[in-house]
Amino acid sequence: MGALCLQVLGPKAGLAMFCINIVAQYAVELGCIIAGSRVIYAYSRDGALPGSRWWKQVNSYTKTPVNALWFDLGINALLGLLMFASPVAIGAVFSIGAIAQYVAFTIPIALRLTAAKNQFKPGPWNLGRWSKPCGYIACGWVVFIIPVLCFPATKGADLNALNMNYTCVVYGGVMSCALLWYAIDARKWFKGPKINVEHLIHGQDVEDIEEIMISFAGFRAASCLSTISTILLLVSAHTSLAASFSSHWSRDMPLVQTSLAKRAKNTTTIPAPIVVAPSQYWDGIDGPWSSFALQVGTPAQNVRVQISTASTFTWTINDQGCPPGYVNDCTNSRGFIFQTNKSLTWVPNSVFNFDFETNLGMDTNGNTGFDTATLGWQGAGGPNVPHSIVFNVGSTTYWLGGFGLNPRPTNFSTFVDPQPSFMQQLKTNNTIPSISYGYTAGNQYRNSKVFGSLVLGGYDQNRFAATNVSFPFYEDISRDLLVNIQAVSTDKSLASNNLLPGGTIQAFVDSTVPTMLLPIDACQAFEAAFGLQYNEALNMYLVNDTLRQTLLNTNPSVTFTLSPNSSSGGETVNIELPYGAFDLTLNYPYITSPNTSYYFPLQRAANYTQYTLGRVFLQEAYLIADYDRQNFTIAPCVWDQSLLANADIKSIISPGTVLPNSGGSSFPAGAIAGVVVGIVVVIAALAAILFFLRRRKTTEKRRAAELEAKEGEGHAKHSSENESKPFISNPIGGELGGGEIHELTAPHKPFAQEMESPHKIDPNKAGYSEMESGEYFGPGKGFAHEVQGSGPAIFEMPGSDVHEMPAHEQRQGLK
Incomplete structure (x- = not known):
């Protein structure tokens, strides 16, 4: 954005427009912070986050969730530091925004179609009969698009650590931790969102709604996932805005341009060849x-x-x-x-x-x-x-x-x-x-003509056979693609097979020139081997029809042995050219009499600076030049028709983006730093979760102990109070529950009944005494006792038949 403003509007107007952009982004960030803090507060109020009792607190002065606001800012500030470590790390945070949004918004739709389909009641405005079809379409789309959003932008050999899409790792890791947390601990206490308003739309009370929600299969787990997804969405939005601020900020124009150049150089998205x-x-x-x-x-x-x-x-x-x-x-x-x-x-x-x-x-x-x-x-x-x-x-x-x-x-x-x-x-x-x-360069004599191949920023792996021989650039930048020709030989010759009698030479690989320029003694060796005749006026070897047909029939090949070493031995690569590579035609105005002729593309070099392997050589050789690393590769071409029809393009990544290979594997230093920071953040988060879980268990144990102690005190208190209350023993068969006898209010108070018994009741006693053989087992006056009589069975009458008289009336009646 900054570079675009500067290029289109100029320095002053571009800076002014850039300032407007910064103000707009600042306003957007304020909105995200407010929304994020309220979401954290809402989920903390429901007990869905570690440390909820802190984040749900409302400041008494501002009447706002200040703790949730600072928690939101702190998390995003820590994640924002990732952009200083690596674009890969911060890019992974950015990438979760879309998936988190889809999951957070789709979980309620999925619950409405499954667990809540019988309990759901539409609101004043709804889609009517289109509600469920739209819901199914939405869920289907999310199921389709989430895997798509996890795919990297490149594939095959072009895929590397810098352009990999880490969405599945980041989002999947967070979701896995959330589900694990729920399975281990949260399911024991998290009952879903707390409802604090009466749901008139549903026509049910708050308590009924809560019971319905808790009964839904998977409702609490889905609420947990929706919670984490929403928070990840807000985190992604905050962090991306913060990153855009830091990438745009600068003090003057040169620093802006330098920052933009560095960002372009180290961009997360690496262009394809x-x-x-x-x-x-x-x-x-x-x-x-x-x-x-x-x-x-x-x-x-x-x-x-x-x-x-x-x-x-x-x-x-x-x-x-x-x-x-x-x-x-x-x-x-x-x-x-x-x-x-x-x-x-x-x-x-x-x-x-x-x-x-x-x-x-x-x-x-x-x-x-x-x-x-x-x-x-x-x-x-x-x-x-x-x-x-x-x-x-x-x-x-x-x-x-x-x-x-x-x-x-x-x-x-x-x-x-x-x-x-x-x-x-x-x-x-x-x-x-x-x-x-x-x-x-391509040629016409292989596979019914093979066109040339050019790849910028990479190479086609299917066009050559790998040799693992690398040539360093020559110190003279005008002759950088310099190779050592250790030998030139042929398999069929009228004379010697050695076509480089003078020994190793250095030659410049140059596709601008169609021919090869070699030392005079090498050219003479070619003349002897193939019967060529030198045309001094043209500095060319013209070939008549008879000689051409002879060479086509014998089909001699010429092999160039190249090496990065000037001395004999060491690493070498052989490039073999069949005679078809040399069977070319000169035309007017290069040649005037005749206007056309076959020729052998070889010229005599006047001195060593003219030694050149031209376009004719590149018919059978594949050249890979890497100017970032100052080296190049020459490899023999392959002519498998199936490989030629299916290009296999490989990228060459600039060392400014990826470190050179060392020990067979490499990873960008910035990415390593980003991963380290990310691991530290994850470990800190896990430690915080474990701390809160442990603290919660300790608190629950303490509360259980306090409740047990209170219950013990309550039993002791009840025992002391029971000493002054009537007690009824438990007969066989369990007529009463053995608990305390509580006096009820007057309208429901049971009254004493008359019993059919041979035993007389002592009116001075407050209850009945159980007697057998004249023995008295009761504790004395003031308690009611059952009597185990030897006579007929005693039955209790309904309380409504005979009522107990008030105490003063009983005393009068007994007189």
């Missing part, structure tokens, strides 16, 4: 060669170009390259013309020399400028650079235009104002994962 499709054309007057499509200018003008591993810029052919009557279908032969006057975005500079291939005498000049360049045909969605360096030339030094892969800046006059290359701008714009590429 770009596969540049070939044009499907075979072009050139010294080939044919597989070309690539390029769009230049606005509106876009299509041209076809060759790949140049040595060039730092792009060049196209102008109108002067095709004068009238020059070559039949000249425009198409030269890959089309770029007309600068028809481009609305062309920014002219001046006329400059290429300052390129000067050691080979292939330097030229042209009108230079800047314009929009896009790789690929229109509509293909290829990489685009708006301010790309373009040379517009008309000479025949290069028959087709060229696209430079070298990322070095271009200097038109001095080193004061170097202009960035196409590759460098792609990396700066975070369009490719690194400044690297994989390239092979």
